Amino acid sequence: MKNVVRFFLALLFLPLCFSARAEKKPNIVLIICDDAGFADFGFQGSKIMKTPHLDKACASGVRFAEGYVTSAVCAPSRAGIITGRYQQRFGYEQINIIGYMDKNSALKGENMGLPESEKTLANYLKEAGYATGFFGKWHLGDGDQFHPTKRGFDEFIGFRDGSRSYFAYPEKELKKPHMKYKRMEWGYKKFKEPEYYMTDLLGDEAAKFIEKHKEGPFFEIVSFNAVHTPLEYLPEDTAQFPELNGKRKVLAGMTLALDRACGTIFNKLEELGLSDNTIIAFVSDNGGPTDKNASCNLPLSGTKSNYLEGGIRVPFFMTWPAGFPAGLTYDQPVSTLDFGPTFLKAAGLKAQDYKIMDGKDLKPFVNAVTPNAPHDELYWKKAERAAFREGDWKLIRYADRPAELYNIAEDISETNDLALTYPDKVRKMYKKIWEWERHHPAPLWIIDRKWDVYDLERMDKYHLK
Template identity: 55%
Template sequence: MMKSITIFIFCCLTSVFAYSQDKPNIVLLFSDDAGYADFGFHGSKTMKTPNLDKLAKQGVKFTQAYVSDPTCGPSRAGLITGRYQQRFGFEENNVPGFMSKVSAADGWDMGVPTEEVTLADYLKKQGYATAFYGKWHLGGADKFHPTKRGFDEFYGFRGGARSYFPYSDLPPSKMDLMEKGFGNYQEPAKYLTDALATEAVDFIKRKHKEKQPFFAMLSFNAVHTPMDATPEDLAKFPNLTGKRKIVAAMTLALDRACGKIIDQLKKLGIEDNTIIVFTNDNGGPTDKNASVNYPLSGTKSNHLEGGIRVPFLMKWPGKLKANTTYTNPISTMDLLPTFYAAAGGDVSAIQNIDGVNLTPFITGIDNAKPHETLFWKKDARGVIRKGDFKLIRFPDRPAELYNIAEDISESNNIADAHPELVKSLFKELFEWELTLERPRWMLKKEFEKVDIDRMDAYRDQSKFLD
C-alpha cells in the first residue's frame, strides 16, 4: 500500500514539473535610446552587434514595430500594461518629474497607477518567476516599486538615467542608485551593462535548477546618456571620434550583455524552450548620443517614424520560423498578450488592453494585420496610422499626411492632395482621444517647443550616416 502511495506521489510531482517545464521561459531584452540604423541586422557596417545579428537570423525580424510613445517612461508604461498609457493618464512626461507644477500628481506621486495590472502580474498568475533588471522609470515612490508591481526580484534603479560606473559619492537622488530588492542599495562592481547581464544569468540558473518557468526583463539603460564606455570597448573603434565612438562602444557592450544571456540559455539546454525578444523603447536622440535612425526621419520625442518605429526581434524555436521577416505593423503593447498566451493564459479574458497576441499573425494562422489602426498622443500633438496612411497633427503648423509604404522617410507630405482623407483621419483621431483619461501630470509648455525644435533640426537622418 505504501509503495503504491509513493508511486502515486512521484507521478504527481513528475507531472507538475513536466507541466512547468512545458511553459516557455521568456526573456525580454530592452535597450534604451538606440538608433534604428545602429545594428548589424539593420545594415550598419559601423556598429558591432554579432550576438543580436545572430538572433535576427535565428528568429523573426519585424520591420514595422512601434512603441506607444517616443519617450522612455510613457513607452515603458504602454509595454508593461499592454494599453495605451494615455488611458490611465501617463501621457506627458517621464517620471518622477519635478518640472510640471500644474498637475494633480507631481514628483514622487507620478507613476503607473497601482490599479493597473502589469505584464509581470499576468505571468505570475501562470506560475512564472519574474525578475526585472535595469532602468525602471515607471514611478519613484515605494508603491510603484517593481517588487510591488509583479516582479519577484529587482536589481536596477528607479529613475531614467545614471552613470554606467559605480558612484563613489552619493548622486543627487536615490532614484539614480542601484537597488537590489527593495531598499537595499548596492552599486555595481563593474560596468553597469555587464553587471545587469550577470545578475540576470544568476536568476536564470537558479530558476532552471528549481524547474520553474521564468520571465526576465533586462531593461538596459544602454545606450541612453550619460555617454559612458570602457576603455577596452572604445579601443574597438579606432576610426570613430566623439559621441559616435562612445555610442558604438556602448552598443558593443549592450550586444555582449545580450549574448551572455543567450549563451547561458544554450548552456543550460533551455534555448529551445525560451522566447527571446529584443527591442528598444523609442527612437535614438541623435543630438544627445549620436544615434542614427536612417532611413527613418526624426528622433526620440517626436512622432516621425524615427521616434516611434524601433528594432524588434523575436525567437521562439519550434513556433516561429527562423530567418524570416514580418512586415505588418505591430506594437510593444502586443508583448503582454503574446507572452500571456504563450504562458497558457486566456487572452480573451483580459479586459481593456490594446495589444494583441502576435503568434497567430506571425505563424500565418491569421493573415489579417494585427493592427489596422494605431494612435499616438502627447498634449496637442496627435498621430493616427490607418493602413499605410499616417496623419500627424501639430500645435504650430498644418497637419502632415504620409503614405508610409511608399515614403518611409516621410519626405513627401501629401495632405494637400487628400483633403477628405485628412478630414476623416482627424475625426477618427479625435474620437479616440475622447476615450482617454485626462493627463495626471503635465509639462510646462516650453518643453513642447524643445521636442518640436529637435524634430525640425534632426528630421533628415541621412546627414548623420557614417
C-alpha cells in the same frame, strides 16, 4: 516479471510525458534597450556597429521591420509595454521624467508613476506560476508604492530613475537630494553601487536569475540603460572602432557592450538547454536621439521625442523556436503592445483572464495562420501632438502648424507631405484621432497647459465640431 510490468507502465505513461513536455510553459525574456537608433545594429543593416550576439538571435527568429513603440519617449513607452495597454487609457501620456521634483513644484515626483490600479505583465505571469525578475532601469515611478517588487516582480536589481551613471557614484554625490532615486538598488531599499560597468552587470545578474530559476517557468525584463546618456564607456570597447570619433565612437563602444551583455543572457539559456522553450523579445523603448548620442535612424526621418518614424519605429525582434519561424522578416506594423497578449497566451492565459489589452498575439500572424495585419490602426498622442497610422497612411497632428500626411509604404523617409493633395483623407483621419482620444481620461500630470487644452478654433478648421 517486474521488468515486464515496468515496461508496460512506461508505455502507458509515455504519452502523458510527451504531453506535459509539449504543454510546458515557455520562459520569457524581454530585453529593452534605451534610446537605440533604428539603424544601429547589424540585424538592422549597420556595417559599422558590431552586434554579433543580437544578430545571431534575430536570425533565429522574426525581425519586425515595422515595429513600433507607443510613445517617442521613455516612461510612457514603458507604461504601454508593461501593461499591454495604450498608456492613454490610464492617463500616463505627458510625463517622461518621473524623478526628483523641486519641493515647491506643483508636480509631486513621488506620487507620479504607473497607477496602482493597472496590473503589469509580471502580475499576470506571477499568478500563472512564473518566477519574475526585473533588471535595470525602472522609470515607472520613484515612490515606494510603484516599486517593481510591489508591481509583480519577485526580484529587482536596478534603479528607479530614468538615467544614471554606468559606474559607481561617490558617496558624497549620492547624498544630494536629486540623486535619491538614481542609486543602485538590490531588492527593496537595499542599496549598493555597481562594482563594474552597469551594462555588463545587468547581463550577469539576468543570467544568474535564469540559473536560479532554470526549472521554470520564469519571466524577466532586462531593461538596459544602454545606450542612453551619459555617454560612458569602456576604453577596450571603443578601441574596436578606430575609424570613428566623437559621440559616434562612444555609441559604438556602448552598443558593443550591450551586445556582449545580451550574449551573456543568450549563452546562459543555451548552456542550460532552455533556448528552445524560451521567448526572447528585443526592442528599444523609443527612437534614437540623433543629437545626444549620435544615433542613426536612417532611412527614417525624425528622432526621439517626435512622431516621425525615427521617433517611434524601433529595432524589434522576437525568437521562440517552439512557436515562431526562424529567419523571417515580417513587414506588417506591430507594436510593443503585442508583447502582452503574445506572452500571456503562450503562458496559457485566456483573454478573459486579464484586462482589455490593445495588442495582439503575434504567433498566428507570423506563422501565416492569420493572413491579415495585426493592426489596421495605431495611435500616438501627447497633449495636442498626435499621430495615427491607418494601413499605409500616417497622419501627424501638431499643436502649432497644419497636419502632415504621408504614405509610409511609398515614402519611408516621410519627405513628401500629401496633406494638400488628399484633404478629405486628412479630415477623416484627423477625426478618427479625436474619436480615439475622446474615450480616454485626462492626463494625470500636465507639464505645460498651453499644449494640453484643446483649441476649439482648430477643431473648426478641420470640421470636427
